[in-house]
Amino acid sequence: MNFLKLFSHDLRCGLRRKRYLLMLPIFALACASFLRVVKGMPGITWMDWVFHLFAGMEPPVIGSGEAIVLPLGFLAVMGGALLVNLDFLIADLTASGQQVLIRCGSRRGWFLSKCLWNLVSCGVYFAGVLLVAAVFCLATGGEAALTNTPAAQYWEFPFTQVRPLSAGQCLLIGIALPYLTMAALSAAQMTLCLFCKPVLAFLSCSGALLVSLYFDAGWIPGSGAILIRTSLFGGSVEPGTAIFVDLALLLGSAIAGTIRFRKQNILSAEE
Amino acid sequence: MSGTLKSELWKAFHNKMFLLALAAGLLMSAANILQNSATVAEMTESTLRHLQQDPERFSGEFVGLLFMLWLLIYFSLGALAFDFYWPILAALPYGWSYLKDRRSGVYDQIVTRMGKKAYFRAKYAAVFLSGGAVVGGTALFDLLVNALICPVATPSIMDLPPVANGSCLSALYFHAPWLFCLAFCGLAFLWGGVTGTLCLAVGTLPRFQVFVILFPYLLYYVWNMLYDQLRVRFEHLPLLSPLLLIQAAPDYFNPGWAVFSVMVLVALLGSVIGYWQVTRREFC
Numbered sequence: 001m002n003f004l005k006l007f008s009h010d011l012r013c014g015l016r017r018k019r020y021l022l023m024l025p026i027f028a029l030a031c032a033s034f035l036r037v038v039k040g041m042p043g044i045t046w047m048d049w050v051f052h053l054f055a056g057m058e059p060p061v062i063g064s065g066e067a068i069v070l071p072l073g074f075l076a077v078m079g080g081a082l083l084v085n086l087d088f089l090i091a092d093l094t095a096s097g098q099q100v101l102i103r104c105g106s107r108r109g110w111f112l113s114k115c116l117w118n119l120v121s122c123g124v125y126f127a128g129v130l131l132v133a134a135v136f137c138l139a140t141g142g143e144a145a146l147t148n149t150p151a152a153q154y155w156e157f158p159f160t161q162v163r164p165l166s167a168g169q170c171l172l173i174g175i176a177l178p179y180l181t182m183a184a185l186s187a188a189q190m191t192l193c194l195f196c197k198p199v200l201a202f203l204s205c206s207g208a209l210l211v212s213l214y215f216d217a218g219w220i221p222g223s224g225a226i227l228i229r230t231s232l233f234g235g236s237v238e239p240g241t242a243i244f245v246d247l248a249l250l251l252g253s254a255i256a257g258t259i260r261f262r263k264q265n266i267l268s269a270e271e
Numbered sequence: 272m273s274g275t276l277k278s279e280l281w282k283a284f285h286n287k288m289f290l291l292a293l294a295a296g297l298l299m300s301a302a303n304i305l306q307n308s309a310t311v312a313e314m315t316e317s318t319l320r321h322l323q324q325d326p327e328r329f330s331g332e333f334v335g336l337l338f339m340l341w342l343l344i345y346f347s348l349g350a351l352a353f354d355f356y357w358p359i360l361a362a363l364p365y366g367w368s369y370l371k372d373r374r375s376g377v378y379d380q381i382v383t384r385m386g387k388k389a390y391f392r393a394k395y396a397a398v399f400l401s402g403g404a405v406v407g408g409t410a411l412f413d414l415l416v417n418a419l420i421c422p423v424a425t426p427s428i429m430d431l432p433p434v435a436n437g438s439c440l441s442a443l444y445f446h447a448p449w450l451f452c453l454a455f456c457g458l459a460f461l462w463g464g465v466t467g468t469l470c471l472a473v474g475t476l477p478r479f480q481v482f483v484i485l486f487p488y489l490l491y492y493v494w495n496m497l498y499d500q501l502r503v504r505f506e507h508l509p510l511l512s513p514l515l516l517i518q519a520a521p522d523y524f525n526p527g528w529a530v531f532s533v534m535v536l537v538a539l540l541g542s543v544i545g546y547w548q549v550t551r552r553e554f555c
Contacts (some may be wrong), residue, residue, distance in 0.1 A: 026496070029493070032500055066346070070355065086481065087481065090481075198479070207352065211348065
């Protein structure tokens with residue numbers, strides 16, 4: 001079985017799952033909290049909806065004693081990707097998945113195929129997020145534009161220096177960075193599943209999101225997706241640094257997973 | 272019955288996942304304690320400086336930081352992680368066991384000897400107690416260790432305490448804060464227990480244990496998102512989200528009746544659907 005056949009098998013089995021559709025109501029709930037902003041504000045664009053989903057929160061003042069209200073919509077969208085991709089690798093290490101592994105002939109190829117599948121799966125998931133944002137935008141009379149409306153971001157984040165961004169900048173921080181961060185965390189979770197229990201892998205990666213919300217530092221995996229903290233809005237996270245961290249995490253996960261999987265005892269895999 | 276209960280309890284408290292859950296809880300508590308020790312050191316230094324500069328104005332009383340920096344009250348990273356992930360801690364110790372029993376065939380062995388109802392009662396008790404022990408135990412551990420490093424004093428309204436007047440057990444907070452904290456440790460135990468038993472409600476539907484463990488967390492998360500939407504429409508709605516109701520000083524108003532009625536609702540969900548899953552539903 002060559003690599004392409006293996007990869008197409010992964011795509012076929014991995015992407016035809018109902019859970020992508022089950023996540024759509026969650027995205028809708030995350031979008032719904034933006035409706036009160038849209039109500040009194042004309043000219044809201046599709047990118048504003050996307051910005052709302054991936055904005056995250058302003059850096060909390062640590063030690064002030066003030067309540068920290070976590071952005072549940074952001075965590076649901078980012079954490080949902082982890083949840084959707086959580087069991088694909090372990091499912092393929094059990095039952096009929098083992099037959100495929102034996103026939104494919106190369107453990108490295110098998111794991112790399114899973115890594116590529118992870119990128120595609122995150123892409124499909126991300127497309128679902130963008131689609132729901134587009135539906136909300138059109139349903140509320142918004143414009144399908146790739147630029148932002150600073151007033152909308154100011155309403156949600158009054159302490160941030162919001163400003164109009166070009167389409168390229170919007171695509172960078174609204175689409176590219178959240179997608180890369182999502183894919184990197186998901187890949188890290190998949191690799192961690194080889195080292196520990198899946199629930200611990202999930203806790204570690206969604207914990208990274210929580211830590212990145214709590215501390216204002218660009219090097220923490222997860223902070224790349226918090227677009228309100230990027231330097232384009234006067235924050236401390238440089239898009240270049242975030243891209244570097246995400247790519248390093250993606251590559252590191254693939255290498256660590258490949259090395260680990262070469263010596264993995266597949267017979268001890270538990271369902 | 273008592274033999275099965277003993278056996279279930281032994282299994283619930285002597286497995287790796289229980290230790291893992293306990294370690295995760297203690298890790299969150301340790302993060303909170305570490306951050307608190309820095310806060311206390313900073314505040315003590317500042318108080319001593321004021322004392323040196325203006326001894327006449329210093330009343331001689333320290334702010335009761337313990338009752339402001341405790342895990343269920345404060346917003347340190349550890350406390351935030353605990354507030355966010357406690358349903359997973361509750362389900363992790365033994366919530367997955369029913370699915371495992373079914374898959375391995377242990378269930379059939381037990382129910383042929385003692386019946387489904389007795390099995391359910393023993394399983395429910397074990398899941399309840401192990402989940403409660405981890406969540407309540409973490410809260411109690413954090414309180415006791417924090418008491419070693421934080422100044423203890425009865426909170427005064429002048430200290431701008433985080434507990435709002437009229438919220439659950441708030442009268443205790445201003446008169447007997449230790450009792451307040453212990454009562455919330457008890458509540459955390461109950462929350463941990465009823466949340467753990469929600470795993471029985473999901474039965475054998477998921478293929479993997481991990482989704483059984485994550486089920487209560489996901490349910491509470493979606494519940495919380497729905498509650499947020501309701502709050503936009505009804506501004507004076509009290510806190511009805513179980514994910515946040517475990518906190519002693521949440522951001523929203525949490526009257527006692529809301530805490531207990533949501534807890535009873537969750538307990539009913541866990542026990543009624545769990546009973547149906549365990550005793551009536553066939554394994555597929």
